[in-house]
Amino acid sequence: MQTERQREIIEAAIHLIHHKGIQGLTIKNLAQAIGVTEPAVYRHFENKIQILIAILDVFRGNTANIFEQEQFRQVSALEKITHLFNEHFSTFTTNPALASVVFSEEIFKNEPLLLDKIMSVMSGNMAILRDIIQEGQANEEIRNDVPAEHLSWMLMGTLRLYIKNWQLQQHTMNLKSEGKKLIHSLSRILLP
Amino acid sequence: MQTERQREIIEAAIHLIHHKGIQGLTIKNLAQAIGVTEPAVYRHFENKIQILIAILDVFRGNTANIFEQEQFRQVSALEKITHLFNEHFSTFTTNPALASVVFSEEIFKNEPLLLDKIMSVMSGNMAILRDIIQEGQANEEIRNDVPAEHLSWMLMGTLRLYIKNWQLQQHTMNLKSEGKKLIHSLSRILLP
DNA sequence: TGGATGTTAGTTAGTATGAACTAACTTTGA
DNA sequence: TCAAAGTTAGTTCATACTAACTAACATCCA
Numbered sequence: 001m002q003t004e005r006q007r008e009i010i011e012a013a014i015h016l017i018h019h020k021g022i023q024g025l026t027i028k029n030l031a032q033a034i035g036v037t038e039p040a041v042y043r044h045f046e047n048k049i050q051i052l053i054a055i056l057d058v059f060r061g062n063t064a065n066i067f068e069q070e071q072f073r074q075v076s077a078l079e080k081i082t083h084l085f086n087e088h089f090s091t092f093t094t095n096p097a098l099a100s101v102v103f104s105e106e107i108f109k110n111e112p113l114l115l116d117k118i119m120s121v122m123s124g125n126m127a128i129l130r131d132i133i134q135e136g137q138a139n140e141e142i143r144n145d146v147p148a149e150h151l152s153w154m155l156m157g158t159l160r161l162y163i164k165n166w167q168l169q170q171h172t173m174n175l176k177s178e179g180k181k182l183i184h185s186l187s188r189i190l191l192p
Numbered sequence: 193m194q195t196e197r198q199r200e201i202i203e204a205a206i207h208l209i210h211h212k213g214i215q216g217l218t219i220k221n222l223a224q225a226i227g228v229t230e231p232a233v234y235r236h237f238e239n240k241i242q243i244l245i246a247i248l249d250v251f252r253g254n255t256a257n258i259f260e261q262e263q264f265r266q267v268s269a270l271e272k273i274t275h276l277f278n279e280h281f282s283t284f285t286t287n288p289a290l291a292s293v294v295f296s297e298e299i300f301k302n303e304p305l306l307l308d309k310i311m312s313v314m315s316g317n318m319a320i321l322r323d324i325i326q327e328g329q330a331n332e333e334i335r336n337d338v339p340a341e342h343l344s345w346m347l348m349g350t351l352r353l354y355i356k357n358w359q360l361q362q363h364t365m366n367l368k369s370e371g372k373k374l375i376h377s378l379s380r381i382l383l384p
Numbered sequence: 385t386g387g388a389t390g391t392t393a394g395t396t397a398g399t400a401t402g403a404a405c406t407a408a409c410t411t412t413g414a
Numbered sequence: 415t416c417a418a419a420g421t422t423a424g425t426t427c428a429t430a431c432t433a434a435c436t437a438a439c440a441t442c443c444a
Contacts, residue, residue: 005393021301023215027430039432040394048430105360106298109213119360150377153357154350161349168297168311185342189381197419219404231406232420240404 002054005044008034010054017055018097022107049111056117059102062091064121067128077136078190082183084129085159089179092163096171099163126152136190143192155186194246197236200226202246209247210289214299241303248309251294254283256313259320269328270382274375276321277351281371284355288363291355318344328382335384343382350378 002010012033016025027048031038045051066087070080092099101107105122108114130152136142142151162182166175194202204225208217219240223230237243258279262272284291293299297314300306322344328334334343354374358367 021298023302026428028428036393037395038430039396042431043393104298105356106213106296110215115360122360146377146380150374153354153374154346154378154381157349157351157353158346159349161352162345164297165345168307168314182342182345185338186346188338189346218402220402228419229421230404231422234405235419 003044005034006054009041009044009051010058013051013055014058014097014101017104017107018100022104049114052108052111052114053117055101056108056114056121059098059118060121062095062098063088063102064125066091067125071128071132077132077139077141078187080132081129081136081155081190082187084132085155085179085183085186086176088159088163089175092166093175096167099167103160103164126156129156133190140192142190151190154189158182158186195236197226198246201233201236201243202250205243205247206250206289206293209296209299210292214296241306244300244303244306245309247293248300248306248313251290251310252313254287254290255280255294256317258283259317263320263324269324269331269333270379272324273321273328273347273382274379276324277347277371277375277378278368280351280355281367284358285367288359291359295352295356318348321348325382332384334382346381347378350374 009030012030013025016029016033020029025048027038027041030051031041034041045054066084070084070087073080073083075083105115105118108118130148133142133148133151133155137144137148162179163175166173201222204222205217208221208225212221217240219230219233222243223233226233237246258276262276262279265272265275267275297307297310300310322340325334325340325343325347329336329340354371355367358365
């Protein structure tokens with residue numbers, strides 16, 4: 001279980017990455033952000049890697065759950081996919097800093113442990129999306145002339161690039177409402 | 193114009209980023225890679241940022257040109273897009289290190305100058321792709337029920353994620369041949 | 385109940401390492 | 415012969431992390 005301070009540190013770390021990139025995530029900056037001295041941080045985390053691991057767990061908790069929960073809802077495949085996308089746009093609108101971390105595998109490229117973790121979350125999400133598409137194809141709700149695998153690359157790729165662009169534009173566009181239009185186009189493409 | 197040594201340094205820098213991430217790009221590693229001592233590097237580049245700028249120029253030269261050259265070929269829009277994708281897969285298969293740099297905006301997040309540069313290349317490429325799609329829509333060669341803007345997000349996003357995945361899998365899959373199948377599915381989706 | 389003991393979360397003052405970069409000198413090749 | 419390209423030996427600064435200590439609080443038991 002996490003203490004209040006640990007949660008505070010993780011939140012500050014995510015914000016640091018968001019605003020200054022991974023190179024801005026230093027223990028000094030982190031300590032400053034929560035208003036203590038550097039060594040105090042080490043009372044709450046053994047080392048910096050443990051902080052990054054904790055960030056990844058927040059990521060898993062937020063993003064992966066969006067996928068997992070969708071999987072078992074009793075609605076059509078297309079509705080699942082639409083809802084999935086909307087949930088993502090909502091989450092990132094509420095917590096833009098999270099998006100910076102989620103789609104930046106580069107951040108974790110150094111530590112193999114971290115890279116493994118982020119890759120397993122990613123491929124898990126992809127598998128769920130593919131299953132939903134396959135289910136839709138079986139119901140003749142989604143086009144069958146293209147492999148589910150390729151459709152899931154397409155959906156996930158579009159989602160990621162769209163969010164990355166929103167980030168690079170410093171959130172000037174309305175991700176939720178513009179996203180709705182994009183989702184509309186994507187579902188049209190999925191139809192048989 | 194660039195000297196032989198400068199080209200050698202840039203190539204080594206791209207390889208370092210590829211293998212060790214941006215944090216692996218140090219003057220020390222760079223010097224070691226080309227077989228000289230650290231200060232010798234400064235005979236060829238004023239500072240580290242100039243090296244990163246030079247890397248971005250290589251990127252512009254390789255990737256942006258793929259887009260620009262495509263624009264004016266006398267073939268159908270769909271053929272242009274197919275060719276565009278194949279060219280990318282070829283380029284990155286030949287020079288995998290380049291892909292690491294091209295799709296990692298994080299690397300340049302610190303220096304606003306560099307971020308500006310990479311963003312202008314990106315949005316330029318997107319604009320060209322959108323124009324090609326619009327041309328195809330005008331010819332009734334590409335579906336008209338979805339805005340060209342959204343189709344270009346889709347294509348570019350799919351391309352990027354597919355290549356990123358290939359990277360994360362350490363190039364174990366055959367990007368060129370697997371890519372061909374993906375392209376086939378994507379062109380099917382674009383049809384009216 | 386209140387002193388002894390332990391714990392939590394912080395401090396100041398450091399270490400070791402590695403980064404970018406520089407000054408001053410030497411080698412080398414057209 | 416002299417400029418280009420290299421060297422050695424440094425500087426300065428930032429980083430992750432540690433040692434030693436302390437104030438405030440919690441717990442235990444005679």
